[in-house]
Amino acid sequence: MSGGKNVKVLLFGAAADLAGKREIGVSVAADSSLDELWEAVVVEYPRLSPMRQTLAFAVNGEYAEKGAKVSPGDEVAFLPPVSGG
Amino acid sequence: MFRVVEGEINVAAMISSAQRPDSGAISTFIGTTRVDESDGASVEYLEYEAYRPMADEKLAEVGAEIRGKWDVRHVAITHRLGKVAPGEASVAIVVASPRRGPAFEASRYAIERIKEIVPIWKREVWSDGYVWVGSQIGTRGAK
Known part of the structure; x- marks a missing residue:
């Protein structure tokens, strides 16, 4: 592993607002969990921290639980409570 | 039949596509921008964003769930993104069924x-700031 950013994290709505970014590059090891990725992101973007209880997550376009595996090359999305309609 | 669009929703076209001889009922739901008022301020418009293509896929999933639960012969859902002015449609749902109950x-x-x-988010833009609906995070009340 090169140690470069190998996972693309997309942020939406209030999460994008708080982070001040819509896309973040994160470096994860081969068998990381979504939870570990979240912890790494929060260190860099502490303003996201209060959203922990309400955020949902997606890996490669499908909802995923916090314990789900994240691999290099995946696309992760931080999804605030949805409010369409 | 399941679409996320940037511009105005053509509700009339959605309804005419739903008219069919095996169905005696077409139900149409249209969600529109409502001007709420509070603290001497009011909503100026709504602004929607989506995670695509997941949002498109989830709209289709809603359609598939409906077909599994009711005898419906046509289901179309369109959700608009971007700015939606007061009174304009942000979402339209058109369902045709042989009978009105299922529709x-x-x-x-x-x-x-x-x-x-469906991963779509609504931001209420008020005369005195904005709020992400659902998260209740924004610039209103930060005065």
Whole structure:
């Protein structure tokens, strides 16, 4: 592993607002969990921290639980409570 | 039949596409921008964003759920993104069924499911700031 950013994290709505970014590059090891990725992101973007209880997550376009595996090359999305309609 | 669009929703075209000889009922739900007022301020417009293509896929999933629950012969859902002015449609759901009961029930179910599983977010832009609906995070009340 090169140690470069190998996972693309997309942020939406209030999460994008708080982070001040819509896309973040994160470096994860081969068998990381979504939870570990979240912890790494929060260190860099502490303003996201209060959203922990309400955020949902997606890996490669499908909802995923916090314990789900994240691999290099995946696309992760931080999804605030949805409010369409 | 399940679409996320940037411009105005053509509700009339959605309804005419739903008219068919095996169905005696077409139910149409249209969600529109309401001007709320509080603290001497009011909503100026709503602005929607989506995670695509997941949002498109989840709209289709809502449609598939409906077909599994009711005898419906046509289901179309369109959700608009970007700015939606007062009175304009942000979402339209059109369901055709042989009878009115399933048509009504399915369209109600569709809007409730959209609000649960489709990754679309609404920002209320007020005269004194904005709020991300659902997160209640924004610049209103930060005065």
